[in-house]
Amino acid sequence: MPQKPVIHERRIIADTGILTVEQVDLEFANGARRLYQRIVGTRDSVLIVAVTPEHSLLLIREYAAGMDRYELAFPKGIVEPAEDPLAAANRELQEETGYAAHRLEPLRSVTLAPGYLLHTTHLMMARDLYPQRLPGDEPEPIEVLPWPLHDWGSLLARPDFTEARSIAALFMVRDRMLGPI
Numbered sequence: 001m002p003q004k005p006v007i008h009e010r011r012i013i014a015d016t017g018i019l020t021v022e023q024v025d026l027e028f029a030n031g032a033r034r035l036y037q038r039i040v041g042t043r044d045s046v047l048i049v050a051v052t053p054e055h056s057l058l059l060i061r062e063y064a065a066g067m068d069r070y071e072l073a074f075p076k077g078i079v080e081p082a083e084d085p086l087a088a089a090n091r092e093l094q095e096e097t098g099y100a101a102h103r104l105e106p107l108r109s110v111t112l113a114p115g116y117l118l119h120t121t122h123l124m125m126a127r128d129l130y131p132q133r134l135p136g137d138e139p140e141p142i143e144v145l146p147w148p149l150h151d152w153g154s155l156l157a158r159p160d161f162t163e164a165r166s167i168a169a170l171f172m173v174r175d176r177m178l179g180p181i
Contacts, residue, residue, distance in 0.1 A: 003029040018042060041119030046089040047076040047165050049107070049173045050099060050126040056146035057173070058097050058129075061160075062138065072145065072158060073166040076121070085122040093126055095136030097144050101126035107172045110165060123169045125176065149177055 005026040014021040020040040027033045050058040057074070064071040077092035079085055086104050094100050107123040136142075147155055152174050155161055 005029070008033075013037070037116065039117045039119075041117070043081070044079045044085065045076060045119070045121045046079060046085050046092055046124060047074050047121055047169055048089045048093050048101075048104075048124045048126050049074050049169045050093055050097060050101065050129055051149070051173065051177070052129060052146060054146075055149045055177065057149055057170070058099065059145045059147050059155075059161075060096050061143040061145060063140070064163075067162075070160065071163060072155075072161045073163045074169055076165070079122070086124070089122070089124040089126065091134060094132050094134040096138070096142050098131060098133040099126075099129040100132035102128035102130065107169060107176075110168060112164065121165050123165065123172065125173055149174065 005028045008025040008027060009023075010025075011023045012020055013023050019042070022038050022040055024036045024038060025033065026036060052058065059072045060075050061070050061072050063069075064073075075092055075096040077088065077095070079088040080091075083091070085106070089104055090100055103126065105125045105127070107125055109120050109122045111117070111120055152170060155170065156167065161167070
């Protein structure tokens with residue numbers, strides 16, 4: 001395994017309150033020095049694939065400001081301070097879909113762009129759902145769409161289902177529920 005670079009200096013060059021941009025002065029084992037910039041997320045996030053007894057997946061449609069359009073994705077949100085990812089997943093599920101889960105199972109923790117983004121998303125599967133709503137912080141009502149798991153291919157073909165975390169979670173749940181294809 002290669003030796004990690006030596007960090008000579010870290011300097012914050014922007015802070016939005018949600019994200020921080022750092023400049024990092026690195027020296028590699030071969031003596032090469034580089035300045036890198038990275039985005040540091042202040043908190044981890046969760047993404048939840050909620051599975052109904054009929055093997056439908058609960059998707060949400062909400063405005064994605066980064067893409068400037070409405071997107072289909074699985075419910076997701078930030079892990080609050082002193083909250084564990086399982087509790088955050090159940091809270092976000094209630095806020096965004098109006099359901100809670102008796103069973104929450106971690107699938108995997110993933111990163112998005114590890115070359116320049118320090119942020120982890122914990123992917124969860126929720127089962128044994130029951131109606132339970134918590135107030136959320138969304139600016140408009142979120143549309144909840146059940147999607148049959150067996151029709152996962154049609155979901156992938158949709159132009160409004162593009163979020164990589166949701167796609168990765170879909171494959172993990174598909175393989176867990178239906179077996180590898």
